Amino acid sequence: MYPDIEIHTKDVVDWVSSKYLERTGKIFRDPDRGIRSLYQKGFLQKIAKGVYKYDPKYAQNKRQADFSSAQKNEILKRDGYKCVICGAGRQNGAELHVDHIKPKDMGGLATIENGQTLCSQHNFLQKNLKQTETGKKMFIRLYELSKKEENQELQEFCIEILQTFENFNINGHIEWEK
Incomplete structure (x- = not known):
């Protein structure tokens, strides 16, 4: 209106x-x-x-829908049927979910590039930003996606967040490339 x-x-x-x-x-x-x-x-x-x-x-923009079955299968296959955060898979008894890297409510689309495989534990934990390891890995994947989309503003945002992780020596074992 x-x-x-x-x-x-x-x-x-x-x-x-x-x-x-x-x-x-x-x-x-x-x-x-x-x-x-x-x-x-x-x-x-x-x-x-x-x-x-x-x-x-x-x-x-109706592409903001959930992933189709075909997309889910392709994302699972691409990620080796393992959680991109912890590496757990069905062989370890993990329940796997296909999740948006850039959330739908932030304009994230239901595309293969914006999908990731998460175990149920990390899918639920990643919503809680107190989980610093999950948070850092999420920003690394969002940064990689923003480079592919050539979204300079989002790249700069992710770099600043990831630099903050480094400045405070949080999860230094998780490396990323600018």
Whole structure:
């Protein structure tokens, strides 16, 4: 309705709640969840905490879907049917997942290049950035992807993060190349 305008969540909630009441005569119970769902499905872009933007071109990008079965199989095969972080595979009893390197909610696409194989443990742990080893490996893979995509801004961001790991001697055993 308002393309390319950054709108605060509270303003959207007020507008949606009033329109819903006007059209249905009922109270909209959880507009925040609805906004979050639109964001997670790729229809809204998150600009900052509580600020979203609708960009019709971004919303029409249906490649932000989950990986297809064929893509999952290709990613698993490419990664040797092993977790890219710890090396565990099915032969070790690990449950394997195919995960987005650059998350969908950050614009990551369902492409072979943006996929990685993770064991279930690391798939769940990688969401917790307190796991410094997982975090460093994730930024290394994101950096490599940004080089392939020729995304200079993302490359610079990853270099700064990885340099911080080095500056504080965190996980020095994990090496990366600029």
